[in-house]
Amino acid sequence: MTTPTPSRWLPLLMAISIFMQMLDATILNTALPTIAADLGVSPLNMQSAVISYALTVALLIPASGYLADRFGTKKTFIIALVVFMLGSLLCAVSTNLPMLVGARIIQGMGGAIIMPVPRLAILKVYEKERLITAINYAVTPALIGPILGPLVGGYLVQYASWHWIFLINIPFGILGILFAIPIMPDVYGKITRFDTGGFLLIAGMATGLTLALEIAPHGEPVAAALLFLLALAGGIAYLRHTRRCDYPLFPISLILVRTFRIGLAGNLVSRLGIGAMPFLLPLFYQLALSYDASSAGWMMVPTVVGTIIAKPFTKAVIARYGYRRITITNTQLLGLMMMAVALPPPGTPAWVWVVLLFITGFGNSLQFTAMNTLAIADLRPDQNSAGNSLLAVNQQLATGFGIAIGALLLKTLSLPAVSHGDLYIAFRYTFAAVGLITFTSSAVFARLHSQDGERLLEGNSHPGK
Template sequence: MVTLTPTQQKFLPYVLAVALFMQILDATILNTSLPQMALALGESPLKMQWAVISYALALAIFIPVSGFLADKYGTRRVFLSAIVVFSVGSLMCAASPTLNILIGSRIIQGLGGAMMTPVARLILVKSYPRNQLLTVMNFAVIPALIAPLVGPVLGGYIVQYASWHWIFLINIPMGLLGFVMGRKLVPALFEDTQRLDWTGFLLFAAAACGFTLAVEFGSQSGRGVYGLLLGAIASILIGAYVWHARRRAAPLFPLG
């Protein structure tokens, strides 16, 4: 357990709340603005769904490795790097002239978000005693729970009264605020690490990717069969990961 200064103890949950809010907001804010974005980019509204799917896939693929990176390189360094990557990805999304570039930029955004959210929770777990953890988690997580409610409404207002670019540009001031506060308040926590379990990472990431696509295709008319097939493949991959983890001394996610 790390010893926090009184300032860190008081304000650290709010720093992490900014990161959680920013990441979750970006997962939902596009939903009501895709038709206007499709019109501006000259694409079919159906194709624009890949701007949402690519972000979700990046989260699913890279979240499993975030804990390893935080343990090896330190929570402070990884958290601040995640904010920078997420903000740069947001800027690239706003500047995207085509759908393909937007999808690539969303993947970069997702990479930052995949490191930002789990590492933020890890910092809280390692920084506070158990008897304070529930209260601290509430401070950090409850503001983030507002994001799914605010996202669609905010996205609709932005495209109606400004332009779709501001859907991504609003992340820049939040990212700057999170970075400045993070430099002062986020502790640098390390853990002893072994080699990254690449086999476990590939199995788990592929399973997470499969489940994410299964949900996406399952919610689309006429693609339910693809959703079921992907869900079945992902279930097999999860089973393969469990088999692998039982036979490895230091798996990516210990089954215990």
Template sequence: MTELNTQQTSIKKILPLILATAIFMQMLDSTILNTSLPAIAKDLNESPLNMQNAIISYVLTLAVFMPASGFLADRFGTKKVFIFSLVLFSLGSLFCSLSQNLTHLVISRVIQGVGGSLMTPVGKLALIKTFDKNELLKAMNFAIIPALIGPVLGPLVGGYMVDYLSWHWIFLINIPIGFLGILLGLKFMPDYKSDDVDFDFKGFLIFAAASLLLSVSLELFGDMQNITPVLLIFIMGFLFLYYYYKHAKRGGNPIFPLNLFQVRTFRVGIVGNLATRLGISSVPLLLPLMIQIAYRQSAVTSGWIIAPMAITAIFGKSYVIKILDKYGYRKTLMLNTFIIGTLICLLAIPDIHTSLYWFVPIIAVLGFFNSIQFTSMNTISIADLRNFQTSSGNSLISVNQQLAIGFGIAFGLIVLKLFENTDLIQGEIHNAFRYTFLTVGILTILSGLVFRRLHISDGKNMKSKED
């Protein structure tokens, strides 16, 4: 019994680190490519505009395969699927670095995407099933840090690697991290399975089609020359979601049961995640763009300006549990969303003659409150799920977050382009960014109203044990 307890304690210590490794690889890989595309295009003799396929192929693969992550974990076990996903992701990274043309790179990114679509959801599922509700907040709080620092460090690391090494290293960096994750996974990853597994293949195809169409439309929203086909794809995505709703309503064993949405905290967490990320996800894209386009600074400079966000996000994790224990989820999320929205609005104040250093304290404080936001939203979403709901619920949360980030980026670009084509900016592109920050910030403040649906007592079962 003592040996079993010691093993369980070791697993609980290492498991959040294993998940953090997976999240860090995925988040870094999702953003590190952006600053490296021109260098890769030059080496592969391609137009930089064609290189978007290397990003889109990865995002679309995530959208298609993430819904199946819960079923695969239940069917084959969390340990086998997680290690398989790490091997696949690492191999995909190796193939990316060896690519001789754009076709090779796109195929390699698809292999990476299949690994990435399973890696994080399955790792998170193992975490949810290992920890009691009153321990989960602390474990999730640690594991989620890479989700905050990945988008910030990605462009900075990518810029330096391309400048001082070569673009191949932005993929090769994943291999030692993946190898570490595999070793830790083999020793410490628990192997949870479910005896009652029935795969809803029709539901999977319908939902995957909806995710695929929505992801394609979000990627294409960046190119506003012809909006009609993009809107058609977007509407088709929602029609497939409605079709899935009708399919799931008929009964059987749908891949995402509708009874998940009868759990109020899950429902509020899903909607809140989608609404608040419209603003939060657009900032790491819009601010570096403004620094490079309006202020005419380098990609590395813009990377350093937003780097404090990663440092304060780590710092914020040590406070989030105390804040939630004292004020509860409802009050914390409502006030925190208001603060984040206000900080985004403050980014609109500096004019073109203001020093870039003005942005640093705002970004630093934003990183702190983002840390609180993500931990709170992720944990309240799973607070009241039953054991039989955790696999499907966790998969749906992962898909929702992926789409929410895409919505945020697309929304920021759409608002920017709308202001760019108005008389308000008076020929100054910098003013278009300022109005965009103001709009996005106000909408973020309003999105906090979603969390009014929470009760004061919600999340009490997540209250952490004292050390």
């Protein structure tokens, strides 16, 4: 089959899809207290609406390439947009929390596909010398979305209604379809067998662990323990499955690569704390500090600004100090900064949190770049695709687990605090706990050798978040 001539507007299509994904991933957190009040539930029980989306995206990422190869990039992308818009509409008309969670799962089914498929199309139809320019242009919205998400969410909730944080996706989805029809090349790939058994085992493992964290604070320790054991059994079963399967979803050979194994584990553990913060902070501002939704949205901006400003310096800093020293020291500093959020007493000026969160965002940028590039440093070319896919799944799962752990800690610690009418103390202890989780994850990176990652620093790597 002849490779289609690439449209110069294809990166714009990828930019729209990334913007939709990033906006949707960040717009909800600021609106959680308002949605909770409308649905008649506690804001401390709203984490399932966030986790369900992250978990669905994580589990379906490995299927995106298979679907695009089998059904073509154009049809797969357009159908994914339709599913995403349908999920958004169902979210907007939800009248209770279970309905909202179900709608978020449908939304996540589309969201998992709309970002990787345009990227796959660009990789297949663009010449190598044009790839970097095209990808860099397309990923710019990834930096804008996290800034606009909390702000747009806050203002829509305060001056319109929470339903619009989901309805706003529909015009973007329609725009994406209108662009996709003439622009998106309908590229097919070599169809390989999909590891359905491995997929189901991983999905069961991740779902079981998430549910265990969800029900633990509701007085169901036996059920939570059983779910945890089932998740553990699913993980063991998957390892055995990979030895028998000729086309495993994630080959066991990946975790035999030492730097990949350490990078993957460090990614997971450190993001348990980091991933909890975007969920906890809007609740903290609105429930403990009595900020309105738009002000809470503005208070989320410093972290993202710090992340963006750090981007140009990350490679030079890593080259100066090396991967081992950076990942250990920066992880510890990040943990300390997250714990420092718990220190200011009530009535502290807002600029104190602005400074703390800006520094945290700067550290996040350095951390993500170091962890992600280190993980793929020693993979063979034939391992790159599966390795990158597993890394992406790991990041999404870690974010979901981080939110679940943050919510678990907050609900557990808020029980005595609520009786005294003081959620502020519960949040302080929760920030200290998630910061400690991130701090202790530096022990994972201590297993690195001082020369690990040097090959990347000699070349021209283009690390991402």
